[in-house]
Amino acid sequence: MGKEVKICLSLYKIVYSTFFVSILCIVRGVSFTNEIGVALEPPLALLAAVFCADTYVQEIVSKRAEVERLYPVKNRTLSIIKRMMVQEGYLFLLAAASYGMYGIIQKPLSLYGTQIVIKDELKMFLVYLAAIAVTLIFWGLLSHTLSCLFRNMWAGIGCALILWITTNSTIGDRLLGKWNVFSYTFRNIEDNGDLKWICGKIVCVCLILIMGAMLPEIIKKRG
Amino acid sequence: MSIKINDLTVTFKNGVTAIDHADLEIPKGLFGLLGENGAGKTTLMRVLTTVLKPTGGTVTLDGMLYSEGNYEKIQRKIGYLPQEIELYPNLTVQECLEYMGDLAGVSKKVCKERIRYYLEKTSLIEHRRKKMRQLSGGMKRRVGLIQALLNEPEFLIIDEPTTGLDPEERIRIRNLLVDFSEKRTILFSTHVVEDLVATCNQLAVMKKGAFLYAGSMQELINEAKGHIWICRATDEKQAREIEKKYHVSSKQYVDGELRIKLINKGKPDIDCTPVSATLEDAYIYITNKQ
Numbered sequence: 171m172g173k174e175v176k177i178c179l180s181l182y183k184i185v186y187s188t189f190f191v192s193i194l195c196i197v198r199g200v201s202f203t204n205e206i207g208v209a210l211e212p213p214l215a216l217l218a219a220v221f222c223a224d225t226y227v228q229e230i231v232s233k234r235a236e237v238e239r240l241y242p243v244k245n246r247t248l249s250i251i252k253r254m255m256v257q258e259g260y261l262f263l264l265a266a267a268s269y270g271m272y273g274i275i276q277k278p279l280s281l282y283g284t285q286i287v288i289k290d291e292l293k294m295f296l297v298y299l300a301a302i303a304v305t306l307i308f309w310g311l312l313s314h315t316l317s318c319l320f321r322n323m324w325a326g327i328g329c330a331l332i333l334w335i336t337t338n339s340t341i342g343d344r345l346l347g348k349w350n351v352f353s354y355t356f357r358n359i360e361d362n363g364d365l366k367w368i369c370g371k372i373v374c375v376c377l378i379l380i381m382g383a384m385l386p387e388i389i390k391k392r393g
Numbered sequence: 394m395s396i397k398i399n400d401l402t403v404t405f406k407n408g409v410t411a412i413d414h415a416d417l418e419i420p421k422g423l424f425g426l427l428g429e430n431g432a433g434k435t436t437l438m439r440v441l442t443t444v445l446k447p448t449g450g451t452v453t454l455d456g457m458l459y460s461e462g463n464y465e466k467i468q469r470k471i472g473y474l475p476q477e478i479e480l481y482p483n484l485t486v487q488e489c490l491e492y493m494g495d496l497a498g499v500s501k502k503v504c505k506e507r508i509r510y511y512l513e514k515t516s517l518i519e520h521r522r523k524k525m526r527q528l529s530g531g532m533k534r535r536v537g538l539i540q541a542l543l544n545e546p547e548f549l550i551i552d553e554p555t556t557g558l559d560p561e562e563r564i565r566i567r568n569l570l571v572d573f574s575e576k577r578t579i580l581f582s583t584h585v586v587e588d589l590v591a592t593c594n595q596l597a598v599m600k601k602g603a604f605l606y607a608g609s610m611q612e613l614i615n616e617a618k619g620h621i622w623i624c625r626a627t628d629e630k631q632a633r634e635i636e637k638k639y640h641v642s643s644k645q646y647v648d649g650e651l652r653i654k655l656i657n658k659g660k661p662d663i664d665c666t667p668v669s670a671t672l673e674d675a676y677i678y679i680t681n682k683q
Binding site for chain 2: 173176177180232233234236237238239240241242245246249
């Protein structure tokens with residue numbers, strides 16, 4: 171795994187992603203703690219799409235793919251899965267840290283009474299972590315899959331961006347409702363018992379499974 | 394291990410024919426592939442490495458036909474070093490080779506042994522802890538050569554490995570190729586004639602997607618025998634006239650006069666003497682014969 175870390179977690183990636191969330195925490199204002207997840211999910215989805223786009227395409231650009239084509243597809247797929255795990259793991263930690271940074275920088279107010287603040291805030295944080303984990307994997311894998319199909323990182327990012335703009339909009343919310351991939355962002359944040367947004371995340375999980383199943387074939391045909 | 398190419402044709406979607414009904418047999422040992430830029434050498438190599446599917450014709454490797462069903466078996470027998478390859482810049486030499494060996498499916502223990510053996514053989518053992526991005530062009534090429542050898546291929550395909558290297562590194566790479574050709578077939582593509590003179594006995598010459606020659610180097614040189622001439626020009630004007638009329642392969646100032654080497658089928662109608670042909674002369678003769 172150490173080699174995968176060196177290959178796909180280069181210094182410039184760590185620097186730009188850290189800058190991105192730092193600036194986000196300063197620029198995007200929130201008043202209450204239940205708004206933090208809403209403020210973070212769409213930008214982090216975009217970050218994941220940019221971050222993971224070169225997971226395999228770097229092999230094509232560097233011409234290593236021509237040599238690796240001779241290697242068993244199973245081994246190549248496994249190496250991509252490892253790289254995705256490293257990147258997604260890093261992004262997940264960054265997402266968790268940025269939630270904390272929001273609390274420190276913006277000092278949002280809690281919606282709850284002072285007695286049960288910690289328990290409810292922790293619950294909200296854990297729900298955020300679950301939702302953001304699915305979001306990060308979905309957008310990361312999506313841009314990676316599209317980049318592989320086009321054999322071009324920018325085409326992958328571009329297509330992911332179009333989907334991001336469409337789904338992260340009022341039109342997207344109206345059209346897809348609870349099935350939107352950004353259902354967590356568009357949920358009713360005043361109502362903690364409303365769990366309809368999970369439908370959107372189930373859609374994400376299904377798409378993740380489909381893209382995962384397609385990976386070996388994509389690597390074989392487009393790698 | 395021998396490779397047979399029969400009536401091979403590669404036509405791209407834009408209509409360009411990169412290889413045009415080519416026939417060739419590559420025997421065991423080091424086999425040179427010579428041709429100008431755009432002759433079709435890299436396309437041929439891409440077909441042989443199964444990257445590219447031919448539009449027509451057949452290729453067999455030790456009697457095994459290049460077909461979808463056989464690709465996996467064929468790929469296991471091949472090692473490939475493309476012309477331009479950037480190996481993982483953030484990994485050390487050792488890590489990079491271990492990673493590629495792992496991808497190739499070589500067991501960890503065997504891979505480590507092979508890496509050590511080839512690092513010693515290529516004089517890179519003391520650089521194994523250096524990051525790939527810290528290596529010189531020649532060293533990177535040597536690491537590239539090792540990665541191609543990690544799965545002990547029977548057929549090694551090397552695309553212009555000496556391009557852009559200093560003379561010392563070129564000699565080193567050439568010698569390594571000769572060493573590694575003892576037990577396997579190596580297809581060595583280049584447009585640098587000296588590289589082949591120093592390494593190969595057998596070669597093929599490509600031009601515009603076709604093989605103009607395939608056989609021994611000596612026979613190729615013999616073909617040019619009697620067609621290479623040296624003449625002298627006293628001034629630039631005379632030299633320009635000669636250049637207009639004949640195919641000049643080289644010019645050199647010697648003792649104040651211009652010595653011109655030209656290639657012509659019969660004796661030119663100027664004062665000149667025949668000279669023995671080099672591989673470079675033979676290559677120019679054969680590529681301009683038509």
